[in-house]
Amino acid sequence: MEESITYCWNDIGVSGDSSCAELKTVIHCRNCSVYRGAGRTLLQRNSPEGYVEEWTDILAQDWQEAAAKAEEEGSTLVKKETVNDEIVALVIFRVFQEWLALPAWVVKEITHIHPVHTLPHRGNHVFAGIVNIRGEILMCILLRNLLALPLGDLDEKDKNLKDLSSIVPVIYERMIVIEIQSNRWVFPVDEILGVYRFSSQQLQDTPVVISKTPDTYTKRIISLRTKKH
Structure with a gap:
């Protein structure tokens, strides 16, 4: 039996008469847990x-x-593709000059940049501090330090972004919330490219020089718009 959805935002929310008392706190219905729950119900409902x-x-x-x-x-x-060819959804983002990807199922939320609060005697080059995401306190990590990503040529980076200005007027920094084995983390990224679907045949094996490196986090490589992720 499917769970019924209450479309309260059309009656007492921003699309209605705005009489909902929760609006004083959440400002907009999209920030409300009822609205988010309805979205999850729609996406997770059984197909007809x-x-x-x-x-x-x-x-x-x-x-x-x-x-x-x-x-x-x-x-x-x-x-001809095999019948068992698996489709994988990936969230693609940029940290410094590197384009990276994570399975979409581990990404719980993409939000704007929130203040990071450091903890006395608890920080290091990977753990930056804690972040308040919708009232939930999450530990913030610096992916660029975890992966030891090179800073790259900032002048060249600025030039590349300027060249893209006609296509992407503004590139926004974001924070990504992930959940793995019931543990939630958040980390900042320089740009979100989007969610893309690939067949398993498009996922390439990593070069030996990378796969044999100790503590490597790279599992597969994909090609998209002439970029390697």
Whole structure:
């Protein structure tokens, strides 16, 4: 049985008469736990009966038609994928000059930069302090130090960002909240590229010089827009 959703934001929220008492605290419905819970319910709800089978037939038919057309034209560019090919969703972001990616399922939230409060005698080059994210106190780490990322040429970085100004007018720094084995952490990044889906065949093995390095965190490499992640 699916959980019912209360669309209170349309009645007493910002899309209604704004009479909700919680607005004095959260300012906007999108900051409310009820609104976020409704979003999770929508994303996690069960698909309607026959929905998966219907789309399986549609996609299979489209593939068969494309394969038949390619065969008629003598094209060698179309390669049949295995049925068990897994689709992976990745969040791609930038720290300094390096483009990195994490599985989307570990990312719980992407938010604006929050103040980091240091703890006496508890900080080091990786642990920066604690951050208040929507009332939850999380430990903040510096991914750039954990991965020992080089700072790079700041002048060249500024030039690259200026070249992108016609496409991306403003590049915002963000914080990413992740959860692994019931433990939540937050870390700052210089840019969020977005969420992208890849087939498992697109994930390349890491070079030996990286995979054999002690304490390496790189598991796979992907190519996107001529960038390696």
